[in-house]
Amino acid sequence: IFTLVSVIALQWTPNAVSSPEILSGLSFQLPAAAVIIAVGAFGITGVGGDEIMAYNYWLLEKGYAAYTGPRPSWTSGEAHDMWLRRARGWIRVMTLDAMAAMLCYTLVTILFYILGAAILHRNGLVPAKTELISQLGTIYTESLGGWAFGIFLVGALVVLFSTLLSALAAWARLFSDAFSQLGWGDFQDPDSRKKFVRACAFVFPAIWAILFLTFQAPGVMVMIGGVASALILLIVVYAAVIMHRKWAPKGLEGGQFYKTAFLLSSVAIVAVAVISSVKALGLIN
Secondary structure (H helix, E strand, O other), X not given: OHHHHHHHHHOOOXXXXXXXXXXXXOOOOOOHHHHHXXXXXXXXXXXXXXXXXXXXXXXXXXXXXXXXXXXXXXXXXXXXXXXXXXXXXXXXXXXXXXXHHHHHHHHHHHHHHHHHHHHHHOOOOOOOHHHHHHHHOHHHHHHHOOOHHHHHHHHHHHHHHHHHHHHHHHHHHHHHHHHHHOOOOOOOOXXXXXXXXXXXXXXXXXXXXXXXXXXXXXXXXHHHHHHHHHHHHHXXXXXXXXXXXXXXXXXXXXXXXXXXXXXXXXXXXHHHHHHHHHHHOOOOO
């Protein structure tokens, strides 16, 4: 809401945005020099590949699969039909999760892009190193006034802390599972999983702190993470295609709308990756 109010108030400042400027931002133009930044932004915008993988662990720990119950070994009969109904019910819950997240992230991303382009870009401000937070706060102080900086700081603290907390929980589980696949520990065993998750919960913050103190470039680190997330998203798309084609139980394949949307989103993600790679190599302008 605070960001939405800032965008509205922006129109009564010298940095007001016009309709032609909004439309120009929707054109398919991307300088080759900005490809890495664009890919990084693509990776961290909305729900990234790592967050999609983390969502699976969240679902399991919240008991979605437990409420659905084990899948019957047979493919017909009343028990199978009841299992399908329970599974479809929880899939609807997950669909609601995804749609709500998409709407929220899309709206917030658009608002931030407008504020960033109108204030930071126009004034030649590039958030970097230890000035990252103060320069980002400019998008609020220039639209609402100096009083907004305090509110921004509180919001930034809440957002950064919650992001750190959720990312740490996700990475600890993700890497514990990965270690288990390599033969280090047993992710299916609660005691072993808890031990590895706790160890990762100490190790990862230490690594992040060392990297920050070494490079002191949070903006660059965020973009590197965004590029990594974009690459992970390609892996997620590949896994989703395989699971949809080979693993989806009969009766849970989804309707025609789902299949069409899944195909279009997969093609769009791969297209962004291919076009970005070609531009980065200088093969097209």
